[in-house]
Amino acid sequence: MPAANRDLMRAMNRCTVLRTIRLSETISRRDIANQTGLSQATVTAITAELIKDGLIFEKEQQGATTGRPPVLLALNPDGAFVAGVYVSSDRISVVVINLEARVMASHELPLDSNVTDPVQVADRVAESVRSCCISHGFLPDDISGLGLGIPGLVNANTGMVHFHPGFNQGFNWSNVPFRELVEKRTGFETFIENSSNALAIYEHWFGEARGCEDFLVVTLEHGVGLGIFADGRLVRGAKGMAGELGHIRGSSKGTECRCGLNGCLEAVASTYSILRDASKLVKQGIWETDKQPEEITLEDVIDAAKVGEPSLEEIIRRAGKVIGYRISDLTRLLDPEKVVITGKSYLARDMLFEPLVRAMKERRCAVFGGMPELIIQPWQAENYARGAGAMVLQQLHQNCDLHMPG
Ligand SMILES: [Zn+2]
Structure with missing residues (x-):
């Protein structure tokens, strides 16, 4: 098998194993092999790598009375962190969330009504993310990716914003490469999505619409x-x-x-x-x-x-x-x-x-x-930022790209 194909296969298997562990509260290596069809040896190798990366950990089964209790594996919720940002017309909300979308840090920056230029707004986003991380002890290397939730017309594939209901009166946001503007300023791999879509992703993965x-x-x-x-x-x-x-x-x-x-x-x-x-x-x-x-x-x-x-x-x-x-x-x-x-x-x-x-x-x-x-559902200002972060978690899982940063 060519090396490139081997790498792809390995990444896909890693993704499959990680997804199987995420969907179970705890699971044994044998059950992972049974559920995924992967060999025991492959599961052992991949789970060793995931433990080394801090994404999963071993948990001894409680209450077993005879024989050696099987070792169960569980997702380490603090194995990686991502940032989520919501940009409304009057404020920027930032959160850092863990793998279970629990908010570990949050920050809010009110926006003056004269700040509507995309470059200025991107500068403020980078400043807010930095403040959120620094004030809660997160280093840039701790963050695996950044999600932007924007109200209005957003093309998640191209990273372009075509309409922002809050900014359009001051500046024409008709073709703004906002994902790129933020990515350049923060250095984080950045994803963008309409904020209602990001919230729906959060609900599907962690909230009311799970399953x-x-x-x-x-x-x-x-x-x-x-x-x-x-x-x-x-x-x-x-x-x-x-x-x-x-x-x-x-x-x-x-x-x-x-x-x-x-x-x-x-x-x-x-x-x-x-x-x-x-x-x-x-x-x-x-x-x-x-x-x-x-x-x-x-x-x-x-x-x-x-x-x-x-x-x-x-x-x-x-x-x-x-x-x-x-x-x-x-x-x-x-x-x-x-x-x-x-x-x-x-x-x-x-x-x-x-x-x-x-x-x-x-x-x-x-x-x-x-x-x-x-x-x-009761409303909280940081919900959209958490939704934007959940969108990054989804991307990382689906692209088999979840890794310990740094
Ligand atoms: Zn209309």
């Missing part, structure tokens, strides 16, 4: 995002832009969307549209607040709605209802087992989700087998 082949992750943020898993695979589409739920038709009234189309879902039912409509109420003198219309935040709107500003509550409820109808449409299109809904809009709780769920129930139909399991 689930068909599910959706809907993210309710400034825009409306979607990660689709079908038949166990993330659906990216021909140009990597599948799942743009925010830009399907949400209304026939033709409200202009930030993408340039009219009547998109996020133009009528998103944090962006809620803030736009709430600002109008301030200008019309219907909602009295100390803030200027352009300074209003989602938290301001929710707080005022809670203390009895009915026009604001109505804006949030209307958004929930429209989103519920569109998710219902998606369930008939894609037949998911589960739908996970999360995002900063979670802060609105029942005001948003009660009409959302009611709209889905209204469109429920026994012919299609009822509704999928609906999981409304």
